[in-house]
Amino acid sequence: MRRNYTNVLWTKYSAYKKISMENIHTVWFYLEPYVFISEDAEGYLFYNAKNQKGISFVKDEAINYVIRYIQHPDNLYSIRIGVKELENEPLYQLIQSLQDMGCGDLIEGHLPKPVIMPPILNLQWSVEHLKTYSYMPSMLSKNILSYLHEVTIYVTGTCTHHCQSCRDMFKQYPCCTKSDDMLDFHLLKEFLHAISHTGASINITGGNPFQYPELGKLFGVLEKSKSLKNWIVNYRNLPEDPELLHLFTKESFQLKIIVNDSYREKSLTAIAKQFQQNNIRQQWELGIASVAEYEKAERLKEQLSRLNIEASVTPYYNRNNLPFFEENIFLQPEDLMTITLDRQEIFALQRLNTHYFGKISILPDGKIYADTHKGPIGDLTKPIGDSLFRALVDGDSWRDTRYQEKPCNQCRFRLICPSPSGYESAIGRPNLCHVKPAYR
Numbered sequence: 001m002r003r004n005y006t007n008v009l010w011t012k013y014s015a016y017k018k019i020s021m022e023n024i025h026t027v028w029f030y031l032e033p034y035v036f037i038s039e040d041a042e043g044y045l046f047y048n049a050k051n052q053k054g055i056s057f058v059k060d061e062a063i064n065y066v067i068r069y070i071q072h073p074d075n076l077y078s079i080r081i082g083v084k085e086l087e088n089e090p091l092y093q094l095i096q097s098l099q100d101m102g103c104g105d106l107i108e109g110h111l112p113k114p115v116i117m118p119p120i121l122n123l124q125w126s127v128e129h130l131k132t133y134s135y136m137p138s139m140l141s142k143n144i145l146s147y148l149h150e151v152t153i154y155v156t157g158t159c160t161h162h163c164q165s166c167r168d169m170f171k172q173y174p175c176c177t178k179s180d181d182m183l184d185f186h187l188l189k190e191f192l193h194a195i196s197h198t199g200a201s202i203n204i205t206g207g208n209p210f211q212y213p214e215l216g217k218l219f220g221v222l223e224k225s226k227s228l229k230n231w232i233v234n235y236r237n238l239p240e241d242p243e244l245l246h247l248f249t250k251e252s253f254q255l256k257i258i259v260n261d262s263y264r265e266k267s268l269t270a271i272a273k274q275f276q277q278n279n280i281r282q283q284w285e286l287g288i289a290s291v292a293e294y295e296k297a298e299r300l301k302e303q304l305s306r307l308n309i310e311a312s313v314t315p316y317y318n319r320n321n322l323p324f325f326e327e328n329i330f331l332q333p334e335d336l337m338t339i340t341l342d343r344q345e346i347f348a349l350q351r352l353n354t355h356y357f358g359k360i361s362i363l364p365d366g367k368i369y370a371d372t373h374k375g376p377i378g379d380l381t382k383p384i385g386d387s388l389f390r391a392l393v394d395g396d397s398w399r400d401t402r403y404q405e406k407p408c409n410q411c412r413f414r415l416i417c418p419s420p421s422g423y424e425s426a427i428g429r430p431n432l433c434h435v436k437p438a439y440r
Helices: 006-009 009-016 061-071 082-086 090-101 138-143 185-194 215-223 242-250 265-277 291-306 322-327 345-352 382-396 422-427
Strands: 028-031 035-041 043-048 053-058 078-082 104-108 148-152 201-205 227-232 254-257 282-287 310-315 358-360 367-369
Touching: 028 061, 028 082, 035 061, 043 322, 053 090, 053 104, 061 078, 061 090, 078 082, 082 090, 090 104, 185 215, 201 215, 215 242, 242 254, 254 265, 265 291, 291 310, 291 322, 310 322, 322 422, 358 382
Parallel strands: 148 201, 148 358, 201 227, 227 254, 254 282, 282 310
Antiparallel strands: 028 078, 028 104, 035 043, 043 053, 358 367
């Protein structure tokens, strides 16, 4: 028996407004203004930024025509379709699915054309646009410090311990690392004064930051700042002198304790309990490189959670655990479809790297990085605005997106996929997924 496609599709509309289907020969199909479309050689991704749900469809000749037409700026996200065209099975399935997801609908073809503004990013004030004007430097430099959200400062490289992957982890997430350098306190003080009005959070780490020769003076400067101060230290470098931890009882200070190769529940939980009793604000980050470490870290995290102490488990690449990443970290299409983004977050992914944007790192030699895998963008001897200007204009970190490199720029999921991060650089491939093969 032949299916009556038109009646099925029309159920929602006809329930609202009783009409005779026999007199209808065309319908308007339209998409809502909060629906984004992305495509690649195989199919389409439709993402509803209102209910934060997406659906993927394989390409088909009938679907291709409708989507190409509807996306043209002159057509304002709508197309008139003959009723008989709805008997095309793929097109029927597409429209019905988009209706069910609240992405679009049908109205009678004799009514005025729906006028819908597609979600298009306004590029009037984009860096690329401003580069064409001579006043671009002054436009961007005027409020450049407002872009700064987070600073990670390595005050010293001194550390007596020999943790595994010490030189690799800090390039993947804020973590301590060893070096032979020591940050000049005068330059550090001037820098902290220069950013004092920005509200940017400040991460202090090392080596062992408690071995910084100007520790007392640094504490004095940080106390004057209203920003959140995270003191990132490996648990082995926690000081025995309780006076050194007094600052971390204050609301704007927090001790972030790194564990990356030992997950001794009893001894580490005992430290956490002691800190809790002394009202020390603490957070734990448990680095893992294998399934076995993950299981140990989860048990420790559970013990800390019972004490209402925040703990997170963070994977890191150690140059020998690619299979672990491929099996447990790399994304599948179904993982990507669980991502929830609003309209502004989708726009941000198109122009900004949401991992790096607004963040810088300062190493003990005074050099400033937007991405520690790449070259410095400046140093503390020059105005911080110059470094931030370079980070914004160069585009290789703060503006490094999935839209720029193969295979990501040829994948429909670039619309919602997280921005490139330190993991890609550490592993040496542009994507961390099983959707598209990586170009090595």
